[in-house]
Structures are given as C-alpha cells and as structure tokens.
Amino acid sequence: MPVDPELLKILRCPACVSGPTRREGPDPGRxxxxxxxxxxxxxxxxxxxxxxxxxxxxxxxxxxxxxxxxPVEELPVPVPD
Ligand SMILES: [Zn+2]
Incomplete structure (x- = not known):
C-alpha cells in the first residue's frame, strides 16, 4: 500500500515548522x-x-x-526498525 497522497500533502518537515529552526514564509517545510x-x-x-x-x-x-x-540519489531503501 502506498502512503495516502492526502497525508503526504499535509505533512511538513518538523524541523522547519517549529522551534529554533523554524523557517519564515506562509508554508515552510514542504x-x-x-x-x-x-x-x-x-x-x-x-x-x-x-x-x-x-x-x-x-x-x-x-x-x-x-x-x-x-545526497538524494544515494538514499537507501528504508528498512523498518
Ligand atoms: Zn526542513
């Protein structure tokens, strides 16, 4: 099962939406x-x-x-913990 596309649309990078690393802009962390x-x-x-x-x-x-x-091209296939 692929990840729900509707879920993917609303997810944001947690580092870029809160705390000291929060970014400016209307919709950071895409x-x-x-x-x-x-x-x-x-x-x-x-x-x-x-x-x-x-x-x-x-x-x-x-x-x-x-x-x-x-780099993105070197990312491995994620393995569940
Ligand atoms: Zn980020």
Whole structure:
C-alpha cells in the first residue's frame, strides 16, 4: 500500500515548522516524495530526509538529521526498525 497522497500533502518537515529552526514564509517545510520511500525537505539549507517505513512516514527530527548529508540519489531503501 502506498502512503495516502492526502497525508503526504499535509505533512511538513518538523524541523522547519517549529522551534529554533523554524523557517519564515506562509508554508515552510514542504516535502517532496522521492523514490516513493523518502520525504525530502525543500527548504534551502535544511536537507533533512524522512524515510517511509512500512508505509508510515517517520517524521522525527532526529531521523531527518541522520540523512542531511546524504545526497538524494544515494538514499537507501528504508528498512523498518
Ligand atoms: Zn526542513
């Protein structure tokens, strides 16, 4: 089962919508679905990437942090914990 497209539309990068890393603008932290298994933050300089495991997006800042320096094309297939 793919992730619900309606859910994907409303999800945002948690680092870019709250706290000290909050971005300006009307709709910060927009995400792009990559390889059907990753959500990549579109904010410049953020670079956080959130894996989708068992069809559930893992929207944790600490998870997104792990992949900041990994280029999109090098992202592995996410493995459930
Ligand atoms: Zn972000």
């Amino acid at each position: 995400l792009e679905l990559v390889k059907d298994t990753w959500l990549v933050c579109q904010e410049e300089g953020c670079g956080r990437k959130y894996p989708i495991k068992d069809d559930i997006p893992v929207m944790l800042i600490e998870e997104g942090d792990k992949w900041r320096d990994t």
